[in-house]
Amino acid sequence: MSETPQGDFDFWWQAPGEWVEPPNERKGGLSGVRFIRPDPQGPSFYVKIQHGHLFHSLRYPFGQPTTVREWQALKRCQRLGVSAPPPVFFKARKGEQGWQAVMVTRALLGYQSLQAMLMADQLEQMQRTAIFEALANNLIRLHRSRYKHGHLYPKEVLVRIDDDGQASTALVDLEKCQRRPSARLAAMRDLTRLFGDARPMGMRDEECHLMMDIYQRSGIALDRARLMLPRVR
Numbered sequence: 001m002s003e004t005p006q007g008d009f010d011f012w013w014q015a016p017g018e019w020v021e022p023p024n025e026r027k028g029g030l031s032g033v034r035f036i037r038p039d040p041q042g043p044s045f046y047v048k049i050q051h052g053h054l055f056h057s058l059r060y061p062f063g064q065p066t067t068v069r070e071w072q073a074l075k076r077c078q079r080l081g082v083s084a085p086p087p088v089f090f091k092a093r094k095g096e097q098g099w100q101a102v103m104v105t106r107a108l109l110g111y112q113s114l115q116a117m118l119m120a121d122q123l124e125q126m127q128r129t130a131i132f133e134a135l136a137n138n139l140i141r142l143h144r145s146r147y148k149h150g151h152l153y154p155k156e157v158l159v160r161i162d163d164d165g166q167a168s169t170a171l172v173d174l175e176k177c178q179r180r181p182s183a184r185l186a187a188m189r190d191l192t193r194l195f196g197d198a199r200p201m202g203m204r205d206e207e208c209h210l211m212m213d214i215y216q217r218s219g220i221a222l223d224r225a226r227l228m229l230p231r232v233r
Contacts, residue, residue, distance in 0.1 A: 009091045012047050012102045020046070029053030029098075031066075035107065044107035045088060051100050065092045065101035066175045073147075073174035074105065082141045083170045108158060108170055115154035118202040123161065130167035131159050132207045136214040138169045139190065142177075143220060148186040150176030152194045154201060183220050191222065196231025 017036030024031060029052020037044045048070075054063030067090065074087040085105035092101040117123065117131070135157060142149065149156070151173055158170040180186040195208050205228070212222050 009093065009102055012089055012104050013049055013100070015047060017047065021048075023049075044109065046085065046105050046107055048103045048105075049101070050103075052098050053101075054099060063099070065099050067101045067103040068092060069177070070173075070175035071103055073177035076145075076147070076177070077142070077171070077174070080141050080145050080147075083138050083168065084174065085170060085172060108160075111158035111160045111168075111170060113155045114157040114159050114169075114198065115201060117159055118154060118198060121202055127161045127165065127167070128204075128207065129210065130165055131161060131169065132210055133214065134167040135159070135169045136211040138171065139187070140215060140218050140220065142171070143183045143187040143190070144218070146180050146183055146186055147177055148180050148189045149174060150178055150190075152190040154194065154198045154203075157194070184222065187215060187220055187222060188227070191227055192231075195227055199230075 015034070015036045015038060017034035019032060020035050021031075021033035029050060031048065031050045031053045034047045034049070035044065036047055048067060050065050050067055053066055055066050055069065056063050071087060071090040074084055076082075077084040078087070085108055087103075088106055089104040090102070092099060094100075114131075114135075123131075139149075149171055152171075156171065156173045158172060160168045162168075180189065191211070195203065199205075199208070208228060209224070212224055212227065215222050
């Protein structure tokens with residue numbers, strides 16, 4: 001259960017770096033994320049380490065690290081052409097103290113979360129339009145394959161706008177990515193959550209409709225009225 005261009009489990013587990021998500025106790029274990037740059041002149045990485053922190057299913061009744069599903073989702077995104085952090089290394093091992101897992105992705109530099117972009121409200125409308133067009137096209141590649149992100153809050157979407165106006169987006173935190181019966185159901189589930197949280201943060205109604213128009217042209221029909229309902233919290 002291991003793929004890597006460099007290093008091994010212990011190398012990544014012990015690599016010093018800055019905690020961007022300090023270890024927290026959830027799901028019966030610990031999980032945290034470090035930002036590291038092993039070579040000052042080389043690329044940067046995010047390293048997620050887990051001790052315990054399991055999910056259970058019919059296939060894994062005794063539990064597996066949640067990074068198993070996230071790693072599988074990242075590899076799937078690569079195959080589907082969905083923009084997400086490039087997977088670099090993954091390994092899970094079970095010892096006397098239970099499961100340990102480490103997952104490494106290439107850091108995407110120059111991005112910010114959609115949440116941060118909306119809250120700052122500093123972009124021109126043309127730039128915002130480019131971002132939401134890019135986001136719709138990225139999500140369609142995932143939804144067309146009948147997969148939902150499963151946790152699509154604005155903070156789980158990374159966005160970038162270049163000096164030439166070219167927009168890029170990437171999806172993160174894919175551990176809840178699951179297959180749905182149809183592309184429409186996958187899209188409805190994710191966009192209900194995204195719009196419901198993003199609109200109070202500053203996403204405009206016309207930007208929601210822009211994304212839905214792109215879905216319509218791609219052949220995925222959405223329930224527009226339902227997606228524009230205020231989210232019940």
